[in-house]
Amino acid sequence: MMFRKKIIYLIMFTLICSIFLNSTEAISKTKKQDVLILVDEDKKLSELEINPINIIRDSLSRHNLSIEVLNFKDYTKDTIDKYDFVIPIVLEKIEYSKDLFDDLDEYKHPIFWIGNDLNKYVEKNLKYSYTETNILSSIREVDYKQSEKFIINKSGKFNVCDFNREKIKVYSTIKSGEKEKIYIMNEKNLWYASLIPNERSLIFILCDVINDFLGVDEVEKSNGFIDIGEINPYIDQKKLREIADYLYSENIPFVASISPIHFNDRNKVEATISQTEGFVETINYMEEKGATIALDGLNISGYEKKEDSNLYIDEFIGSELRECVENNIYPIAIKLYDNNLNFKEDEKLDEYFSTFIYGTKDEISHNNKITYPYMTREDKNLNINLWENLGNITLEDKMWFQKLKDNYRLVSINRQFVVGVAFNSSEDIDSLKETIEFLETKDINFLNLKEYDNWVKYEGINIDSDKGEISIDCKLDKNNSSKSNDSYISQINRFLIVILIIFCLIFISIFIYYKKINKNKLFRR
Known part of the structure; x- marks a missing residue:
């Protein structure tokens, strides 16, 4: 009997321990890990056309991380101890810091050093196999995992550290002439990128290596999205229906980016979807065939900052949204161009929209634009960012299809990649079909944006x-529906004018009638 009790107690103890360990593991998975980004000059970094801090932030944003940025000169002893990851970014140079370097020596978690002056830390640290520093003036090629090569064009002065190749894992190399040097490597808890990532190939390679730095192993199905763009009241509606029918026949959901109020530069006439016969019905038809509606921000993207720009943006957003809503069309995203992340924050668009699609007005290559190989999220308002990283299909460029395939080759080096491509609704549908056929050979799963949590x-x-x-x-009262209100008031005014005219005619008729009667009475006398 006592033996049975002991067995029961042992089983209960084992179960309790198992439950405790599982719950602890679940809590640890949901707990945010902390990342410290150290920078040499905040101001100089922010002045760059492509800010590496934003690159790193966006690359980390897909993971459950809390990110802080600190200037090297403000570092104090033991600061890094409370962080799970440390990422120093050195644009130019830093002074030797005993407190920081001593702390890095004792730090057990991963370190990812990006940019210059790593030699100041590793040359006195026997833990790593540092050998020398090379000064490069031009870089023409980058290789990733010895399988993919990409042409780049960087000139300047680059301090590139080298290590004992037998003791490190080399992810990526760069070439200056015939010299092959390290772009990204890992030794023990140290990760190193020798260049500030400011070109697409450098950015995309770094984005993928960050998965290993964070210990992320999972590989998700390859995803993508199609954006049928520049839809406005002047576009051929038959062509829009043809595009929708084709994508529906291929079982492909898609985004339709519309301009509900559009100014035609040729004839200097503004047209709205309300005024254009059959246009609302055509958009509804596209929705039935799988379209998700986005507001096309072509008229506001790249708008120069002026004193009244906030007012202009508000008027644009208000009038375009109301025009949609009054016609039972409901956008759940906005498309911006030239990938200007700061523009969104400056104009408070991230408070109006949760979901942003970033495209380009340039040809399909857009090498100098910021794009990412996957969907990114931001902590502030949990904004979703989708990137048209395959470019904008245009038949004006005879090499568009080859460039699209080259862009796909670059994007697809990443795990969990999401490809995005823009198709101008006025282009020949055959180019869209060619693109879809290519992506289907790559087993791309096309995203339905409505499946995500979006808000406006x-x-x-x-x-x-x-x-x-x-x-x-939607509550469009007189304060926020001036367009609708003006239309209603104008209708009332027209009605009152008609009533007034009728009343005047009746009054004149009565006046003439009685005048005639009085005249007849006068002659009788």
Whole structure:
């Protein structure tokens, strides 16, 4: 009997321990890990056309991480102890810091040093197999995992550290003439990128290596999205229906980026979807065939900062959203051009929209634009960013298809990649079919944007989507529906004018009638 009790107690103890360990593991998985980014000059970094801090932030944003940025000169002893990852970024140079370097020596977690002056830390540290520093003036090629090579064009002065190749893992190399040097490597807890990533190939390679730095192993199915863009009241509606029918026949959901109010530069006439016969019905038809509606921000992207720009943006967003909502069309995203992340924050667009699609007005290559190989999220408002990283299909460029395939080769080096491509609704549909056929050979899963948690919030307009369903709560009162109100008032005015004219006609008729009667009475006398 006592033996049975002991067995029961032992089983209960084992179960309790198992439950405790599982719950502890679950808590540890949900707990945010902390990342410290150290920078040499905040101001100089922010002045760069492509800011590496933003690159690193966006690359980390897909993971459950808390990110802080600190200047090297503000570092104090033991600061890094509370962080799970440390990423020093050195644009130019840093002074030797005993406190920081001593702390890095004792630090057990991963370190990812990006840029110059790593030699100041490793040359006195016997833990790593540092051998020498090379000064390069030009770099023409980057290789990733000895399987993919990409042409780049960097000139300047680059301090590139080298290590004992037998003791390190080399992810990527760069070439200056015939010399092959390290771009990214790993030894023990040290990761090193010798160049500041400011070209697409350098950025995309770094984005993938960050997975290993963070210990992320999972490989998700390759995803993608198609954006049918520049849809406005002047576009051929038959062509829009043809595009929708084709994508529906291929079982491909897609994004339709529309300009509900469009100014035609040729004839200097503004047209709206309300005024254009059949246009609303055509958009509804595209929705039935799988379209998710996005607002096309072509008229505001790249808008120069002026004193009244906030007012202009508000008027644009308000008038375009109201034009959509009044016609039962509900955008759940906005498309911006030239990939200007700061523009979104400056104009508070990230408070109006949750979801942003970044495209380009340039040809399909857009090598100097910021793009990412996957969907990114931001901590502030949990904004979703989608990137048209395959480019903008245009038949004006005879090499468009080869460039698209080259872009795909670059994007696809990443795990969990999401490809995005823009198709101008006025282009020949055959180029769209050729693109779809190519992506289908790559087993791309096309995303339905409505399946994600999207929202639009602007002065009484609330649009939400989740799991394929869109919910609407829109109250267009007189304060935030001036366009609708003006239309209503003008109708009342027209009605009153007609009534007044009729009343005047009746009054004149009665006046003439009685005048005639009085005249007849006068002659009788």
